[in-house]
Amino acid sequence: MALLGHLSLWLAFLVGLWGAITGFVGGIQNRADLQQSARNATFALFAALLVAVISLEISIFRHDFSLEYVAAYTSRNLPTFYLWSALYAGQKGSLLFWATVLSLFAMLVQIMTGGRHRVYLPFVAAVTCTVATFFITVMLFAANPFERLTFMPLDGRGMNPQLQNPGMVFHPPMLYLGYISITIPFAFAIAALLSKRLDSDWLVAIRKWTLVSWLFLSIGLLIGMWWAYVELGWGGYWAWDPVENAALLPWLVMTAFLHSVMVQEKRGMLKKWNLALIIGAWLLSIFGTFITRSGVIASVHSFTQSSVGYYFLVFLVLASVLSFALYTSRLPLLEAEATLESMVSREASFLFNNLLLIGIAFSVLWGTLFPILSEAIKGTKITVGPPFFNQVNIPLGLALLAMTGIGPLIAWRRASIPNLKRQFAVPLTSGIFTLLILLVAGVRDVGALMAISIGGFVFGTVVQEFARGARARHRQYGESTPYAVVQLLARNRRRYGGYIVHVAIVMLFVAFAGMAFKTETEATLRPGESAELKGRDGHVYTFTHLGISQYNALNRQVTAALIDVRRDGKAFGRLRTEKRQHVDALGNPTFQPSTEVGIMSGLRVDLYVVLAGLVNGTEQAVFRFTINPLVWWVWYGGMIVVLGGLIVMWPGGGSPAVKRAQAGYAVRLVNEGG
């Protein structure tokens, strides 16, 4: 099996090279035979890599420990559920997974792209094949998943227990899907630059794929946050770890692109900016891969140091130089068709939104790289942590949130004063009303006050937009209000789906603001003893230690503590938290013990209990109790982000002509203020 896998990697390498060469040459010389060959190469590439993946999975399931990778990441007693995910639990396997998914996207884009956009396909095939070939090269020369050991161990080392969580099965693939699919918009951008077809056509092709990758990345980030929250036991979901930042960076840049692309579609402006964003997003994804794999930046996520980092660095530098050279050589073709007419216009608000997003991205990048930069320049390593990122990004984030509410209220080209008054009246009232309620309720934290009342303003904007749209439909077609709302969503998915994402973003901001109110206590309790903690929801929670149970499970020894929870003296429920010592098939401990957090989740607060350890093997145990406000809203806000994204992406929705007419109608609607 391993031999087959190894051979198919070599095959994939050759096919990838072939696809890259035929794609570029066929595209430039306009030779149909070579173009067809490049297209076929993406199919063959996917087939070869799929064979490699299947061989690796078969080796994993057969416990073929003569393979270094299988021995390093699995063991005989690893639950089947996690055997699958061993494919991407380690560096080498994740490279294979990456290349395979990329080739899948490369193939899909060849199949699914139709009509006018087909002219870009040879170049798209060439770019995707080039990137995939790079990954295959790294595997063949530096990190081969099919490398054999000189002996056959009886059992493997097993999987890190922190990866043995359902989140682990979904988080990396989703994040990878997002990360990898950025290559497709990038490939279209390069194709447009190479073929000099820089009219608005390429934008449509690029936009959909950017949305796909934005959505996967959003899901990946959210599942990652959830995994960190339930598995790592430190009580939060975002730590500004370099690897988290690496995934956030392309997300921010793509979010900027998805907004500024509208300016190009409607007004023919920002062409240079948009292309730069897409190229930048992709380079950041490769940069993220580089910092997670090279060990240049200390991170909880980083793979062990290896030569793989150098490959990525070289690739990153080469790709940056080539893209930049190509981009600058085509700048004359990217002149704007219109100029900014007024500061108070939709265009200007999108520009400010973009500047804020890029500003946030830049500060995150700077903070992540600061230890390296300061060491290179001043000779001393200076690190910045969560306080830096919070201090910088809370004001910027709040400004961005405000733009979310302001942007949709301002007309394209130029807004008039009466128009602005009519547009802002309801949302502003909603924001001020929210602020007053919070002040009456006794909230005094400035950050939270601002986040939630700006949230109220944005929510007001979205409700007003829906109400006006629905009323217009009601007048024009006589539809009932709920039906009109559904029709709005169905007919103008981008606009109203986008608003749904905005509502979800408000929920997320409110949830983030809630974390300012977490309360925490640590206590050493004998069975029967209890600890009290007052939450910021006004309730007093009493945690009583009921006792410890110890037992063996499939691949671990479990020490579990049961805790009775009372709220204001009334029974509220029970929590269970565990320490797990994973063992191999012979019962010897593997890895350090891991913690299973006990979580009771509610609309207003989460009760979060961690078992820190037992005192000298008795039933006396050390616990950390945390009350985390509004965490629930992160997960549900996240689901609504995904829902909104899916609505925007959903295919169909009439011919381009119909869409244009509707878009024009929507613009008129805003200009006239309903």
Next chain:
Amino acid sequence: MKGWYNRVMKAGTKFAIGAVLIVGSVGYLMASGIKQTGQYFLTPSELAQRVSADPSFYDLGMKVGARVVPGTVTKEIATQTLSFHITDGTVSYPVVFKGLPPDTFTDSVEVVVEGRLQRDGVIHATNVLAKCGSRYEAVPKA
């Protein structure tokens, strides 16, 4: 009312001012953030060097990256106090930490200790991060 400044300034110029304001505040926030929250990241040798050159380095918040000296870890669960020595091979420092260590903390693991070196020569840690070689890689058995 809007008319007069429209005549004075073009939209592009006004936008440029807005853009400069945003870029300026991002820059300001970053610079002040680094100034206020940046911490030295040192190895024990570098720390020893700095302390001998400049005694004000005592009691300054910093991070120290090193390896835990095997056999020096003592845990007192009842008071939740953890003490151990860290070293980079040449210089070693004792560390005292009150709180819950991460799951990945063990003997001989690589750690990042966040805290202050007091004049008694002990690093009083406020946070201990264990860098278990990597989270994704199995820890090689000693």
